[in-house]
Amino acid sequence: xxxxxxxxxxxxxxxxxxxxxxxxQECRSRLDVLRWVLLLSLLCEVVFLLLFFVLSRSDMTYxxxxxxxxxxxxxxxxxHTIDSVGxxxxxxxxxxxxxxxxxxxxxxxxxxxxHNTGHDHGSPSSGSEEKSSQEPTIVPTTPGELELAQALAxxxxxxxxxxxxxxxxIALAEFALNWHKTVAHKLGLRNAxxxxxxxxxxxxxxxxxIPSFREFLLEAPSSIEEFRGVLTWGGGGGGFESHxxxxxxxxxxxxxxxxxxxxxxxxxxxxxxNVLVSDVDTSWLQDPHPFFLSEPRARAxxxxxxxxxxxxxxxxxxxxxxxxxxxxxxxYIRATNNSxxxxxxxxxxxxxxxxxxLHDQNVLNIAIQRQRCKPLQAGVDxxxxxxxxxxxxxxxxxxxxxxxxxxSPAEFCNGHNFFVxxxxxxxxxxxxxxHCTHQFSGPAGKRQRLRDWNLWLVDDDAYFTGNKYLQLSWxxxxxxxxxxxxxxxxxxxxxxxxxxxxxxxxxNRQRTAVRNALVLAQVTGRILILPSLVCACDRYWSxxxxxxxxxxxxxxxxxxxxxxxxxxxxxxxxxWIQEGAEFRGPGFLREERVRQQGLTTAILGEVxxxxxxxxxxxxxRLLPVAADVLEVGMSTALNFCGVRDAKAQSALDxxxxxxxxxxxxxxxxxxxxxxGYDLPPRLDAWQCPVAQPRV
Numbered sequence: 001x002x003x004x005x006x007x008x009x010x011x012x013x014x015x016x017x018x019x020x021x022x023x024x025q026e027c028r029s030r031l032d033v034l035r036w037v038l039l040l041s042l043l044c045e046v047v048f049l050l051l052f053f054v055l056s057r058s059d060m061t062y063x064x065x066x067x068x069x070x071x072x073x074x075x076x077x078x079x080h081t082i083d084s085v086g087x088x089x090x091x092x093x094x095x096x097x098x099x100x101x102x103x104x105x106x107x108x109x110x111x112x113x114x115h116n117t118g119h120d121h122g123s124p125s126s127g128s129e130e131k132s133s134q135e136p137t138i139v140p141t142t143p144g145e146l147e148l149a150q151a152l153a154x155x156x157x158x159x160x161x162x163x164x165x166x167x168x169x170i171a172l173a174e175f176a177l178n179w180h181k182t183v184a185h186k187l188g189l190r191n192a193x194x195x196x197x198x199x200x201x202x203x204x205x206x207x208x209x210i211p212s213f214r215e216f217l218l219e220a221p222s223s224i225e226e227f228r229g230v231l232t233w234g235g236g237g238g239g240f241e242s243h244x245x246x247x248x249x250x251x252x253x254x255x256x257x258x259x260x261x262x263x264x265x266x267x268x269x270x271x272x273x274n275v276l277v278s279d280v281d282t283s284w285l286q287d288p289h290p291f292f293l294s295e296p297r298a299r300a301x302x303x304x305x306x307x308x309x310x311x312x313x314x315x316x317x318x319x320x321x322x323x324x325x326x327x328x329x330x331x332y333i334r335a336t337n338n339s340x341x342x343x344x345x346x347x348x349x350x351x352x353x354x355x356x357x358l359h360d361q362n363v364l365n366i367a368i369q370r371q372r373c374k375p376l377q378a379g380v381d382x383x384x385x386x387x388x389x390x391x392x393x394x395x396x397x398x399x400x401x402x403x404x405x406x407x408s409p410a411e412f413c414n415g416h417n418f419f420v421x422x423x424x425x426x427x428x429x430x431x432x433x434x435h436c437t438h439q440f441s442g443p444a445g446k447r448q449r450l451r452d453w454n455l456w457l458v459d460d461d462a463y464f465t466g467n468k469y470l471q472l473s474w475x476x477x478x479x480x481x482x483x484x485x486x487x488x489x490x491x492x493x494x495x496x497x498x499x500x501x502x503x504x505x506x507x508n509r510q511r512t513a514v515r516n517a518l519v520l521a522q523v524t525g526r527i528l529i530l531p532s533l534v535c536a537c538d539r540y541w542s543x544x545x546x547x548x549x550x551x552x553x554x555x556x557x558x559x560x561x562x563x564x565x566x567x568x569x570x571x572x573x574x575x576w577i578q579e580g581a582e583f584r585g586p587g588f589l590r591e592e593r594v595r596q597q598g599l600t601t602a603i604l605g606e607v608x609x610x611x612x613x614x615x616x617x618x619x620x621r622l623l624p625v626a627a628d629v630l631e632v633g634m635s636t637a638l639n640f641c642g643v644r645d646a647k648a649q650s651a652l653d654x655x656x657x658x659x660x661x662x663x664x665x666x667x668x669x670x671x672x673x674x675x676g677y678d679l680p681p682r683l684d685a686w687q688c689p690v691a692q693p694r695v
Contacts, residue, residue, distance in 0.1 A: 134336065136272040137270045137340065138267075143217055144214075144215075144217035147213060147217055148213055148218065148264070148268070149271055151193055152271060154211070155190065155191045155192075156191060157190075158273060159272070162276050163192075163193055163274070164189060164192040164193070164288075165194075165195060165276065165278075166195070166279065166282075167195045167197060167257075167264075167279070167280070168194060168196065168197060168280045172443065174458050175443070176201070176210065177458050178280075178283070178456060178457055179280045180194065181457040182455070183284055186457065187286075187287050189289075193212065194210050194212040194213070195213055195264055196212045196215060196216070197216060197257065198216060202214050215260065218260070258328075258359055258363070259347070259350045259351065259360070261277075261328075262347045262350055265333060266340065266344060269333055269339050273335055274292075274333065274334050274335050275331075275332075275333050276333075278435070279329040281446050282329065282330060282436070283433065283434050283436075284433050285430075285432055285433060285434065285455075286430065286432045291432060292332050297332070297334075298334075299392050300334075300392045300403040300404055300405030301333075301334055301403050302334065302402070302403075302404055303406075304326040304330070304332075304404060304406065304407065305327040305331075305409075305435065306325065306326055306407070307325050307327050307414060307437070308552075309416055309550065310554045311408070311410045311417075311427060311554060326364065326365055326406075327414070327435070327437070329435050329437065330412055330433060337400070338401070341400040342367075342402050345367045345397045346363065350363050368395050368404070391405065391406035392404065392406070393406065408429075410424050411424070411430075413433065414434075414435050414437045415434070415435065415437040416437075416550065418431065419449050419453070420438075420538065420562060420569075421553060421554055434455070436449055438541060439566065439568055440566075440572075441567075441568040442574060444573040445567075445573055448566075449567075449568070451587070452566070452567070453587065454591060464591060464597075467527050468525065468527070468627075468628055469521075469528070469599075469628065469629045470524060470527070470629075470630045471528075471631045472514065472632055472634070473631055473634070475606075475633040477633075477634050477638070478534065482506070482561055485502055485506075485561065499537060499548045500537055503535065503537035504677065506536050507535065507570050508678050510570065510634075511570055511571070511677055512680040514528075514571070514637075514660075516638065517632055518583070518656070519640070519652060519656070520632060520640065523618060523622075523648065524618070524622050524623055524630070526630060528581075528583045529584045529585075529588055532564045533566075533567065533569065533570055534561050534562065535562040536548070538553070539664060567585065569664075576659055578658075579658055579659050589629070597628075600626075600627045600629070601627055601628070601629040601630075601631055602625055602627035602630050602631070603630075603633075603695070604630060604694070605693060605695065606636050607635070607639050611639055611640065611641060611693075612640075612641040612642055612644055612686070612688040612689070613643055613690065613691065613692070614643070615643060615644060615648075617690075617692055618645075621692065621693055621695065641684060641685050642688075643685055644685045649683065653682065656680075657679060661679065
């Protein structure tokens with residue numbers, strides 16, 4: 001007989017086994033699903049990391065990604081309007097960046113923690129083998145950053161070499177055009193970009209085919225409206241115009257424009273580009289690529305011009321750095337971590353300064369040489385006899401050893417070195433760039449200096465054709481005045497004694513000859529061509545010149561006059577423009593577009609005594625002269641007393657008094673400083689006998 005209790009227990013065990021088996025199978029199925037999910041997740045993460053690595057390491061992919069963003073810089077669209085892009089700038093934001101933090105409005109920082117103090121500035125192997133540009137350290141996120149990245153990506157070979165950059169408001173539009181024509185047309189370079197500081201400048205750039213970027217779209221620490229046409233001088237109209245544009249800190253607009261300049265330079269370096277920035281009042285005389293892409297330039301993070309006036313000081317080592325400032329008008333900034341530290345430190349100082357008399361150049365020099373930083377120390381190329389243009393100094397900024405290169409003042413010339421000392425020509429060195437600093441008469445003076453050296457490329461054909469000219473030329477009279485000029489001079493208390501008096505006398509006689517020639521040109525319907533002026537002494541940009549030469553210049557003591565002396569040393573050019581006194585510079589007849597015309601020349605016969613001409617002689621003898629150029633010597637011009645025409649003479653008097661005014665100051669050793677040159681004596685044709693000029 002079977003045992004029903006045992007059988008029941010067996011059945012329950014069998015049923016329980018089947019239940020456990022089902023639970024196991026269900027659990028196993030669930031585990032398999034979970035395992036596949038985890039595997040797929042891991043695979044996706046690996047793919048994502050690989051993709052991120054490729055994107056971050058490939059320049060081409062990065063540029064393609066930038067181009068894929070809808071363009072904000074399309075000038076033909078004209079529909080992209082940003083009402084307010086100016087924000088108050090926080091020094092804490094810069095300090096946060098320096099500390100390795102991230103910012104939302106300035107783009108996410110990918111790598112801001114490496115302030116490398118071991119940057120190799122001297123090893124020959126770190127030069128040409130090193131990649132020209134670095135990887136970006138930010139991803140562009142704001143509209144301004146995206147447009148900047150697009151503009152940079154469009155420049156041929158900019159990532160492999162560098163970006164040539166300049167800035168301009170609409171007030172200096174013609175200088176921006178000259179900068180573009182020099183770089184793009186004369187030198188044939190295509191990696192140049194103009195940062196338009198206002199909408200009008202951007203529209204001008206588009207109209208003239210200048211590759212440009214709307215700098216005012218960046219989140220710079222100031223508003224757009226403060227920088228429309230900012231200038232310290234009027235645009236050639238004459239007279240001083242003070243700053244009218246101020247930011248929230250009551251700083252001048254020019255100061256705030258310096259903040260925006262530093263801000264954009266930082267952005268370009270963070271995007272991984274080397275940048276060669278130069279002011280619009282510069283002229284590149286040579287292609288800068290061979291110089292800046294050579295091995296010695298890799299020995300510094302950033303290269304700068306200086307305001308040094310002495311090539312001999314520069315040759316001796318650090319004298320120029322200790323006696324003068326670095327000049328921010330020309331800077332070559334390599335895309336290194338240390339350059340970023342320099343730009344950020346500069347920006348930090350600019351944002352913090354409250355002194356309205358300090359501009360961006362002063363502030364950069366303060367940042368470099370602050371007490372909290374180590375003093376400038378000689379770098380690897382600062383021993384006497386080192387190759388020219390290879391001076392390197394170092395400074396400590398926020399824990400980084402930043403190497404700064406000093407560009408040779410004979411190759412990268414300021415206005416005094418090039419136009420006055422003519423340092424490059426004197427030393428037999430081929431200059432690379434000239435910067436129109438150390439000059440007078442505002443933008444009009446800069447423009448005229450460039451014109452005189454055939455470096456102004458903006459004038460159209462109408463400037464060179466369709467006119468008749470009266471050319472004033474020097475003769476033996478000027479040579480007689482210059483003879484024995486410095487032989488009897490004695491220096492007293494640091495002054496160059498009698499030479500100042502001689503200079504004033506020689507300058508006043510040249511100015512009188514120029515005034516009289518201008519009258520002859522106006523009454524004969526011609527345009528005056530000025531001669532090359534000759535200065536016995538230099539002119540200073542401080543309140544007065546204590547001696548005959550500018551302190552720090554290469555002239556130990558002037559022993560010969562300054563030939564081709566700039567027009568702004570003797571004449572205030574804006575007044576000429578205001579009064580409609582049209583003229584051409586001494587280099588005009590050497591211009592290619594003038595020489596191609598084959599102009600004819602007639603010479604007005606020399607008159608050795610004071611003379612005037614009648615209205616009839618003017619109409620019968622001078623006006624009918626068919627020659628394109630009527631040449632008049634200095635002796636004849638000085639002896640000219642005017643035309644016997646009371647009505648015409650009265651109209652000229654007031655005009656000539658303003659044209660011939662000059663604001664120069666001179667200090668002789670035995671008298672107080674005087675303002676300006678003497679005005680030429682008033683013309684009075686009735687006090688001189690009538691002469692019939694011969695042509």
